[in-house]
Amino acid sequence: PIEPWYIGGPVIKGFGRGSKxxxxxxANLPAENFSALLSEHTSGVYFGWAALATLGIYKMVMSIGWNPYFDNTEKTIEPWLLHEFNEDFYGEELRLAIVGYIRPEANFPSLESLIARIHEDGRIAEKALDLPIYACYKDSPYLQNS
Ligand code: ADP
Ligand code: MG
Incomplete structure (x- = not known):
């Protein structure tokens, strides 16, 4: 288990690499706002809860990784909310409670195997967040007051 941590900010445009x-x-967050916090955490895949001011609280799985566009000095934070939304929410305040760690960053031999692994990560996050030790963080004041 990890010590939960909390970050938030407006949802910004990513690199549009076609993840959608x-x-x-x-939903990308402006990582430069918490580069110190991010440097304390190892790159990899995490899970937790995501709150959107107007839309509610959802399970999420996210990668924290090095951004090659910034000479490896900045990490990116990219949460995938495990919910089907009818609309985009760029500019909305997004708050995250990061409560668990799944795996380190890895290389994949193909796009198909990467996508399959991310879906597996999503299933792991879905199940883990139903466990009382992780489910309780949905009630974090930081998320409720967003
Ligand atoms: P970008 O490169 O701009 O981040 P993406 O292809 O990663 O583009 O799409 C992310 C955007 O899609 C988010 O900023 C958000 O507005 C919208 N979106 C819709 N559904 C989701 C979801 N389930 N999880 C995260 N973002 C979502
Ligand atoms: Mg993105």
Missing amino acids: VLGIPT
């Missing part, structure tokens, strides 16, 4: 087209949209 792949069925895995990731």
Whole structure:
């Protein structure tokens, strides 16, 4: 288990690398706001709860990874909310409670195997967040007051 941590900010445009087209949209946060916090956490896949000011609280799985566009000095945070939304929510305040760690960053031999692994990560997050030790963080004041 990890010590839960909390971050938030407005949802910004990512690099548009087509994650939505792949069925895995990731709501990017401005990572430069918490680069110190991020550098304390190992790159990899985490799960937790995501609150959107007007839309509610949802399960999420996310990657924290090095951004090659910034000479490996900045990490990106890319949460995939495990819910089907009818509309995008760019600019909305998004708050995250990050409560568990799934795996380190990895290389994949193909796009298909990467996508399959992310879906597996999503299933792991779905199940884990139903466990009382992780479910309780849905009630975090930080998320409720967003
Ligand atoms: P970008 O490169 O701009 O981040 P993506 O293809 O990753 O584009 O899509 C992310 C955007 O899609 C989010 O900013 C959000 O507005 C929207 N979106 C819709 N559904 C979801 C979801 N389930 N999880 C995360 N973002 C979603
Ligand atoms: Mg994205």
